[in-house]
Amino acid sequence: MTISPPSFAFVSDLARRETAMLYDPGKEYLVEARLLPLAREAGCADVDGYVARLRTDPVEQAKALDALTINETSWFRDNAPYQAFTEVMLPAMVAARSHVRHLSIWSAACSSGQEAYSLAMLLDQHLPAGWTAQILATDVSTTMLARVDAGRYSQVEMNRGLPATSLVKYFSRAGSEWEISEDLKRMVRTQQLNLSAPFPLLPTFDIVFLRNVLIYFDLETKRDILRRMRQVVAPDGFLLLGSSETTLDLEDDWNREAHGRTQLHRPATTTLQPIALTGA
Ligand SMILES: C[S@@+](CC[C@H](N)C(=O)[O-])C[C@H]1O[C@@H](n2cnc3c(N)ncnc32)[C@H](O)[C@@H]1O
Incomplete structure (x- = not known):
């Protein structure tokens, strides 16, 4: 039927x-x-x-x-964006945030959490001593958010992109599943958030991963989300989209910088028009 x-x-x-x-x-x-x-x-x-x-x-x-909801995801999905994270975004943000020694990252549309925890692993490995980082993991699906909080993955999920060294370092056996370490869990906070609705009050983020979700929306929704993203990405921060997603022809408010196969998006700086002074 x-x-x-x-x-x-x-x-x-x-x-x-x-x-x-x-x-x-x-x-x-x-x-x-x-x-x-x-x-x-x-x-x-x-x-x-x-x-x-x-x-x-x-x-x-x-x-x-x-x-x-379509929740397809994997560890270090597409690899190149995570390489760009370690080689470009992280060094740039560490240089720019030395006064606060803290980074704020958003995994928007996080699915079951592999994206947020992949970033947490890289932060654990590459963030200078004495620094802290917080990753906000959001999704419209509360079932997915419960999975992020549990931090438990099946063997099949573990086989999708997780290096063996990371499995040994960050996971322990939990029955037939694997559970991520408490240290990484502490770095990740979850919140239900519908990208198509006005954002709730959010902090400013140094780096936002908004990957493989815009593909599900129509043009106007994509534009609207990118416009609102502009308000929450720090002026010197980065936005990363999925490999088949782009701000091209959607929003002029983003500059694009290529790093290998990855396009990094940065808020375009506002050019202030000189004020014309009229004679007194
Ligand atoms: C294909 S997954 C992408 C997961 C991850 N970002 C990645 O690239 O591997 C898409 C996610 O978008 C979420 N999603 C769909 N519509 C959404 C919306 N309106 N607001 C927030 N999340 C949404 C789904 O629940 C799903 O978990």
Whole structure:
């Protein structure tokens, strides 16, 4: 039994309205696969029956939206951005923040936390002695945030990009899973945050990883998020997008600097127009 067109239209409208995620026609199979376990759990005969319930049940809507998120991630994903982090961003920020000896980093759309913890490992290895760092890990999915807090990963997840030396150094066995060290957990703080809604009060960040999430949004949402990002990235800070994402043609407020295959985005400095003095 496949999801009916009206049910699909309701779910894709809901996703777009609440999280800006696009589920265009052709994604019926995906929506059905994600909602079927929830339909079974709720005792509904099929996904259409479950969508009928969704129409009037906000608690179930939140569960469905969470289940619809695409959480693909891995340790040190694409490698090059993490190399740029160690070789360019970190040295630049350490030079610029010597008066406070603290760095503030945001992993926006963190999924199950591999991005935030990969950064935490690099900070542990490369931050000068006496410095501290805080990584804010946010996502719209509370299920994902609970996973970040738990810091536990299956063997299959561990096999995706984690160097053996880091496994030995930062993880211990927890039953059939691996759990990240308390030291790294302390560096990472989680918060639910919907990128498509106005940001809550946030600190200024030295480095923001906003990777592999803009791809799910339409052009206007991407523009809006990049515009708001401009307010929270420090004037001398860095923004990193996914390898298939760019600010090109979206926002003029960012300068792009290439480091190997990685594009680093930095807030464009505002040029103040000279004030014309009129004669007294
Ligand atoms: C493909 S994962 C990317 C994870 C990580 N940044 C990486 O590059 O490996 C996309 C994440 O974006 C989150 N997401 C989707 N829509 C969102 C929104 N409106 N606000 C915040 N996070 C969102 C999903 O829950 C998911 O965990």
